[in-house]
Amino acid sequence: MRVLRANPLTLVGFVLVAVIVLVAVVITVAPHLLTPYGSDAPTTAYGQAPSWAHPFGTDSGGLDIYSEVLYALPFDLVIAFAIAGIALVVGGALGLVAGFWDRPGTASGVASVVILRITDVFLSFPSLILALAIAVSLGRGVWQLIVAVLLTWWPYYVRLVRGETLAIKHLPYVTAARAAGVTEGRIVLRHVLRNVLEPVIVYFSLDIGTVLVTLSTIGYVGLGVNYPITPEWGSMIATYATAGITTDPWTVFAPGAAIFVTVLAFSLLGDGLRDVLDPRSRRVLAGAGTGGPTSTSPAERQEEAAEVSGEAGELPAVPLGEGSPAP
Amino acid sequence: MTDAAISVEGLSIDYVVGAGRFHAVTDVSLEVPAGHVVGIVGETGCGKSTLAQAIPRLLPEPPATIGSGRIVFQGIDLVKVPLWKMPALRGTGISMIFQEPLNSLNPAYRVYDQLAEAVHIRRQREAGRSRVDPRPPPPFDYSRRPAPEVGEALSRPIVPAGATGALARKMRERHPELRDEVLDYLRLVRINDPETILELYPHELSGGMRQRVMIAMALSEKPALLIADEPTSALDVTIQAQVLTLMKELIEEVRTSILFISHDLGVIAETADELGVMYAGRLIEFGPVAELFDAPRHPYTKALLRSSPTRYKSDGPLSSIPGAVPNLSRPPPGCRFHPRCPIARPVCRAEPPPALLPADGAGPGHRSACHFAAEVASLP
Numbered sequence: 001m002r003v004l005r006a007n008p009l010t011l012v013g014f015v016l017v018a019v020i021v022l023v024a025v026v027i028t029v030a031p032h033l034l035t036p037y038g039s040d041a042p043t044t045a046y047g048q049a050p051s052w053a054h055p056f057g058t059d060s061g062g063l064d065i066y067s068e069v070l071y072a073l074p075f076d077l078v079i080a081f082a083i084a085g086i087a088l089v090v091g092g093a094l095g096l097v098a099g100f101w102d103r104p105g106t107a108s109g110v111a112s113v114v115i116l117r118i119t120d121v122f123l124s125f126p127s128l129i130l131a132l133a134i135a136v137s138l139g140r141g142v143w144q145l146i147v148a149v150l151l152t153w154w155p156y157y158v159r160l161v162r163g164e165t166l167a168i169k170h171l172p173y174v175t176a177a178r179a180a181g182v183t184e185g186r187i188v189l190r191h192v193l194r195n196v197l198e199p200v201i202v203y204f205s206l207d208i209g210t211v212l213v214t215l216s217t218i219g220y221v222g223l224g225v226n227y228p229i230t231p232e233w234g235s236m237i238a239t240y241a242t243a244g245i246t247t248d249p250w251t252v253f254a255p256g257a258a259i260f261v262t263v264l265a266f267s268l269l270g271d272g273l274r275d276v277l278d279p280r281s282r283r284v285l286a287g288a289g290t291g292g293p294t295s296t297s298p299a300e301r302q303e304e305a306a307e308v309s310g311e312a313g314e315l316p317a318v319p320l321g322e323g324s325p326a327p
Numbered sequence: 328m329t330d331a332a333i334s335v336e337g338l339s340i341d342y343v344v345g346a347g348r349f350h351a352v353t354d355v356s357l358e359v360p361a362g363h364v365v366g367i368v369g370e371t372g373c374g375k376s377t378l379a380q381a382i383p384r385l386l387p388e389p390p391a392t393i394g395s396g397r398i399v400f401q402g403i404d405l406v407k408v409p410l411w412k413m414p415a416l417r418g419t420g421i422s423m424i425f426q427e428p429l430n431s432l433n434p435a436y437r438v439y440d441q442l443a444e445a446v447h448i449r450r451q452r453e454a455g456r457s458r459v460d461p462r463p464p465p466p467f468d469y470s471r472r473p474a475p476e477v478g479e480a481l482s483r484p485i486v487p488a489g490a491t492g493a494l495a496r497k498m499r500e501r502h503p504e505l506r507d508e509v510l511d512y513l514r515l516v517r518i519n520d521p522e523t524i525l526e527l528y529p530h531e532l533s534g535g536m537r538q539r540v541m542i543a544m545a546l547s548e549k550p551a552l553l554i555a556d557e558p559t560s561a562l563d564v565t566i567q568a569q570v571l572t573l574m575k576e577l578i579e580e581v582r583t584s585i586l587f588i589s590h591d592l593g594v595i596a597e598t599a600d601e602l603g604v605m606y607a608g609r610l611i612e613f614g615p616v617a618e619l620f621d622a623p624r625h626p627y628t629k630a631l632l633r634s635s636p637t638r639y640k641s642d643g644p645l646s647s648i649p650g651a652v653p654n655l656s657r658p659p660p661g662c663r664f665h666p667r668c669p670i671a672r673p674v675c676r677a678e679p680p681p682a683l684l685p686a687d688g689a690g691p692g693h694r695s696a697c698h699f700a701a702e703v704a705s706l707p
């Protein structure tokens with residue numbers, strides 16, 4: 001928490017994401033707390049500009065835009081998390097395997113090459129175009145949408161995780177773990193994966209925003225879900241933009257703003273997570289937040305003291321734990 | 328023979344890069360008697376680190392290939408052991424200390440977790456529960472290599488328990504006995520205030536402290552053979568002296584067999600019982616340290632001693648060896664040192680010298696690979 005306070009933008013991202021998730025939960029379990037109108041339930045006001053009763057106006061069919069945007073939130077979030085999450089797990093696992101066991105001439109080396117060439121095939125198409133093409137061939141619908149985006153999404157995680165794995169597996173601490181008798185499987189899971197995780201989680205949280213934009217884009221060109229039966233921001237914008245952006249311009253404002261704010265929130269969170277997850281910057285940030293000891297760690301102090309007296313073992317204790325105040 | 332902690336016989340290692348072969352180690356035979364410290368010196372690129380990493384099979388194969396030879400450890404030829412079985416022999420069998428203390432600890436884990444992993448591995452082995460090698464406890468004779476004795480002063484807790492950290496607390500509750508042992512080993516390597524150090528991440532430790540933690544990790548597995556690959560090279564001089572003092576003290580206390588790799592003659596002189604000198608991938612001289620320093624039987628050893636300040640040579644200008652280290656993808660024919668050798672003759676160009684032979688007039692166990700070993704003594 002101290003870390004979050006150290007960087008205001010991280011805090012903004014964290015709070016925004018928390019609020020977004022909270023709203024999504026509330027609108028799912030108890031919608032009447034946030035809006036008097038039900039999902040897909042027309043009011044008697046048709047094509048009304050924003051007012052106190054309808055903060056973002058209503059559309060020509062009488063739907064309250066504010067309520068519709070809220071009702072779309074859980075759907076958009078769950079889909080974005082599902083796509084990025086499945087891509088992370090599947091792509092990440094493949095990337096880890098392809099990166100760690102890539103010795104040419106062995107069975108695993110061949111498997112690694114196969115994984116990477118399949119990845120290349122998918123990467124050779126622009127992902128949005130490929131997703132659109134798959135969406136067209138599958139038709140409209142929720143599952144079709146997920147499959148279309150997912151198929152174009154996993155290769156990036158393969159590449160990311162493989163690259164990180166390749167960099168980490170040659171570091172001395174992996175060799176040191178091997179020299180200590182740690183088995184290969186345990187090295188992958190405990191020593192390599194733990195250090196790959198950090199950039200991957202950062203990428204994942206940034207990626208949520210990208211998935212949202214892609215989903216909206218597919219919805220916008222009319223290939224997504226069927227609005228207003230299933231509320232979804234991209235499809236909302238598409239529907240209203242064709243229905244009457246000149247007569248009721250407020251109808252597209254709210255879903256557009258919702259996309260913007262959500263993507264921004266996850267981007268800020270991702271940037272902040274980068275600092276939080278790195279033990280190096282974690283201590284520094286935490287120290288900066290409280291004004292605690294950062295420039296000299298207890299160990300360094302002990303070492304310096306040892307140099308002076310020449311014998312570490314006879315020194316008086318330096319009782320400094322983390323978070324103790326600076327002397 | 329049976330008394331050797333490890334014996335390397337005629338080992339050759341090549342690096343295959345593209346179409347070229349780089350002969351990093353050629354026909355090296357070496358033995359570390361149980362309980363002895365054997366030093367290996369040589370300049371950068373002479374193959375000493377390759378040799379060190381080849382013994383526990385840590386070299387990436389490929390590009391490295393072990394062309395010929397045997398590495399006999401506890402009656403097993405490690406060259407023939409499939410790589411997937413090697414983890415069972417590493418750690419408790421052969422452990423290693425590396426030269427980069429900066430990167431040899433995993434930055435993501437606290438000191439406690441890294442040490443606990445090593446202690447845990449050893450306990451699993453002792454309990455015969457290794458998944459890789461489910462044999463009952465390995466046939467190591469622990470009685471000959473007693474557990475490190477932590478002196479009474481050292482085993483007294485210096486700081487009352489009170490270290491923080493959620494993960495360490497959790498682990499401590501789960502394995503309280505692991506924690507005590509981890510603390511013992513931190514005290515063994517003279518780390519003051521181990522309770523605090525336990526909770527720190529590697530980046531919060533100085534280089535000397537990290538190397539102490541590395542040494543503690545290696546020793547906590549009670550290895551039959553410890554390979555120290557330039558453990559002090561990356562440290563600055565004062566810390567180097569501290570770590571070296573520690574190593575010397577530990578050698579006395581722990582009584583394990585050690586293969587000590589270094590390019591620093593002074594370091595070797597202070598630690599090793601026997602010394603091997605490597606040049607261009609070959610072991611060219613081997614013998615008891617004092618004798619090898621006093622009466623080298625190979626012109627390269629002699630030149631090496633003259634070019635560095637040790638307690639065996641403390642006056643007069645230091646000399647350098649003319650010429651440069653040969654390219655090991657096309658080593659010179661005959662003796663590899665002949666282009667730089669002051670006493671080279673036609674036979675040195677034509678024929679490689681015999682593998683290590685007892686030198687004329689030298690003490691027992693002192694062997695050299697030179698056609699004219701007897702003449703070296705007369706060199707300036």
